[in-house]
Amino acid sequence: MEIDLQLNFKIQYNMYDSLKGKVALVTGGTKGIGKSIADKLSASGAIVVTTARAEGKENSNRHHFIAADLTQADSAEIIAKEILEKYGKIDIIVNNAGANLSPGGGFNTLEDEHWLKDWELNFMSVVRVNKALLPAMLKQKEGTIINISTGAAKQPIWEMTMSYSSAKAALNAYSKALANEVGPKGIRVNTVSPGVVRTPLMNEFVENIAQQSGSSFEDSFQNIIDTVGVPLGRMAEPEEVASIVAFLASSEAQYITGANISVDGGSAPTV
Structure with missing residues (x-):
């Protein structure tokens, strides 16, 4: 019985204190999946920084908030400067900010502005945030990046997600390429692809x-x-996605990089 109690305590400690002292950035971290990720990382011991255009009414865990419009090219440098000046390091980057901004209806409904908006938010924002913060990770010789994609990148729905899916498909390819580049330098890069989530x-x-x-x-x-x-x-509930992200951010996943993990209720049609 005593052994069981000790084992249970160890499991609980690892689960809720596994990221103690780590500094984590969660973009789009004030609502929906992003808020659940931020809260989960915080519950696991991390110091969490969130970004969004506006803080919103609820910041129950008092995460450090930075107002930023990630469709603007200079926002990544502003975020990186504030984090590194305040904390001196960055251990975890969760690029969660993203949305399907375009109307449905297929190719003929989509104008250049729709394509550009979807690509700015869902792809270029990730490239810029990573570029701004990766030098600090490389200097530390450790860190983890988790890019939030979507099942629609592999299974696009032309009536609803054409430009969004294409931007996220590019994110998948970029994530794998980045994982191959920075893996030998101590940085892990993974992708999480949710399906339909209640947000x-x-x-x-x-x-x-x-x-x-x-x-x-x-x-x-x-x-x-x-x-x-x-x-x-x-x-899916947002917390179900957050649990996977917290696992990937932890030392329990230290041999996982370049992976794309689906959290989609089994909707992916292929092995």
């Missing part, structure tokens, strides 16, 4: 589709589930 942004996305199609929210949601194909038959 305010997803609810807004479904509501827009419902309005465009003249159908109910429930019917539009079911149509997405049927189109994507989710064997578990439900949306």
Whole structure:
């Protein structure tokens, strides 16, 4: 019995204190998946910095917040400067900020501005944040980067996600290339690809589709589930994505790099 209690204590300690003293950045970290990731990393002992255009009403864990519009080219340098001046290091980067900003309807609906907005937010923002902070990681000779992609990068839905999916597909390729480059220098880079997740942004996305199609929210949601194909038959909760991110950020995943982990309820149609 005593051995069981000691083992249980060790497991609990590792789970909730595994990132003690680490400095983590979570972009788009004030709501939805990003907020869950920020809270999970904080619960695991990390000092967490979040970014978004505005802090919002809720910052329950009092994370260090930096206001930033990641579609602007200079935002990454501003974020990096503040983090390194205050903390002197960066251990974990979670590039979570992203959204499907374009209207549905296929290629003919999409103008240049739609493509550029999706690529600025979902791809170029990640490239810039990593470029601004990687030198500090390389100097430390350790660190981990986790880029949040989407299952739609591998399974695009032309009616809804054409430009968004293409930007995230580029993110997948970039992440693998970066992992190969910086792995020998002590930096791990992984990708997490959620499927349909219950977030305010997803609810807004479904509501827009419902309005465009003249159908109910429930019917539009079911149509997405049927189109994507989710064997578990439900949306993921943000916390379920956050748990994978926290694992990848921890020493428990120290031999994992260049991976793309799906959190999609089984919707990926291939092995």
